[in-house]
Amino acid sequence: GPPGSGKSMLAARLPSILPPLSAAELLEVSMVHSIAGQLSGGKLSDRRPFRTPHHSATMAALVGGGLRARPGEASLAHHGVLFLDEFPEFTPQALDALRQPLEGGECVIARANHRVSYPAKFQLIAAMNPCRCGMAGEPGHTCARGPRCMSDYQARISGPLMDRIDIRIDVPAVSAADLIRPMAAETSADVARRVARAREIQQERFESTGAKGIGTNARCSTSMIEKLAEPDASGLQLLRDAAEKMKFSARGYHRVLKVARTLADLDGKPTVGRIHLAEAISYRIAGERLTAAA
Structure with missing residues (x-):
C-alpha cells in the first residue's frame, strides 16, 4: 500500500492480539535472548517478541552469525513476530536467507570453527510500497516512471520468498474523511x-x-x-x-x-x-x- 496507509501501525498492533507465551515457549525464548545477551536484568515476560530490524540489516544480523555465531533477528523473534518494514529495501541476499527458517523453523549457522542451530519459529510480517515513488495504482496519482517503476521495485522480492508468504493484502490510502469520521471498530x-x-x-x-x-x-x-x-x-x-x-x-x-x-x-x-x-x-x-x- 501507499505511504501513510497504516501498514506499519497494523503490524505493530499484532502482538496485542496474540496469546501470551506458554511456560515452555517462555523458556525457549528466554534461552535464545540470554545467549544473545539481550535478557536485560534477567527479567522474563510472557509477551511475544516483536522484532523490527532496519532495512540496512545484514544477512548475519537477520539469521545469525558473527565471530561467536550469535542468534540473529529471526531467532530473537522465536514464537513471536519478525516485522520487516520497507521490504524491498533489504538486500536480496538477506531476504532469501530467511527462506530456510520460514520452512524449517530454525537457523543453522555453519562456519569454519562453529556450527550451531537456533530455533526460529516466527511470524513474518512485511510491509512495502507498490513502487519507489509509493503511489502506483492509487486513484488520482500517476507514477512518473510508468509501469516499470512498480515492476522493478516489486521484482526485488524473489518468487520463492513470496511463495512462502501466505497472506498478501493491499492496504488502500486513508483519506481525511476516514480520520474525521472513523467507523466503529473491534477492540x-x-x-x-x-x-x-x-x-x-x-x-x-x-x-x-x-x-x-x-x-x-x-x-x-x-x-x-x-x-x-x-x-x-x-x-x-x-x-x-x-x-x-x-x-x-x-x-x-x-x-x-x-x-x-x-x-x-x-x-x-x-x-x-x-x-x-x-x-x-x-x-x-x-x-x-x-x-x-x-
Missing part, C-alpha cells in the same frame, strides 16, 4: 479472545491426533493438513479451478489449506467450507503480480 481485546479460542481449538485437535509439539496449523505437515482441511465437493472444485488459473505451487496449495483451516477455526466450524477456501485464495491474489514481477 484488540475482543480480537485477542477470538484468536485465543482458535489457538485452543488447534491445540486440542493436534493433541487428540497424537501430534505432539505442534500448536498451530502453520506448523503441521502437508499430509496432516490435507486430512484436517479436506474440503467438500464444491470447495474442492473451487480449489482446483483456482490452482489451475493461478498456477499454485505445491507449497502454495498447502498454504491455502492451512489458512482456510485457520479461518474455519476462527469461525468455530469443525469443517472447512467453500467460503473459507474462497477467502484463503483471495489472500494470495494480491501478491500474484509480485510473483510475476520477480
Whole structure:
C-alpha cells in the first residue's frame, strides 16, 4: 500500500492480539535472548517478541552469525513476530536467507570453527510500497516512471520468498474523511479472545491426533493438513479451478489449506467450507503480480 496507509501501525498492533507465551515457549525464548545477551536484568515476560530490524540489516544480523555465531533477528523473534518494514529495501541476499527458517523453523549457522542451530519459529510480517515513488495504482496519482517503476521495485522480492508468504493484502490510502469520521471498530481485546479460542481449538485437535509439539496449523505437515482441511465437493472444485488459473505451487496449495483451516477455526466450524477456501485464495491474489514481477 501507499505511504501513510497504516501498514506499519497494523503490524505493530499484532502482538496485542496474540496469546501470551506458554511456560515452555517462555523458556525457549528466554534461552535464545540470554545467549544473545539481550535478557536485560534477567527479567522474563510472557509477551511475544516483536522484532523490527532496519532495512540496512545484514544477512548475519537477520539469521545469525558473527565471530561467536550469535542468534540473529529471526531467532530473537522465536514464537513471536519478525516485522520487516520497507521490504524491498533489504538486500536480496538477506531476504532469501530467511527462506530456510520460514520452512524449517530454525537457523543453522555453519562456519569454519562453529556450527550451531537456533530455533526460529516466527511470524513474518512485511510491509512495502507498490513502487519507489509509493503511489502506483492509487486513484488520482500517476507514477512518473510508468509501469516499470512498480515492476522493478516489486521484482526485488524473489518468487520463492513470496511463495512462502501466505497472506498478501493491499492496504488502500486513508483519506481525511476516514480520520474525521472513523467507523466503529473491534477492540484488540475482543480480537485477542477470538484468536485465543482458535489457538485452543488447534491445540486440542493436534493433541487428540497424537501430534505432539505442534500448536498451530502453520506448523503441521502437508499430509496432516490435507486430512484436517479436506474440503467438500464444491470447495474442492473451487480449489482446483483456482490452482489451475493461478498456477499454485505445491507449497502454495498447502498454504491455502492451512489458512482456510485457520479461518474455519476462527469461525468455530469443525469443517472447512467453500467460503473459507474462497477467502484463503483471495489472500494470495494480491501478491500474484509480485510473483510475476520477480
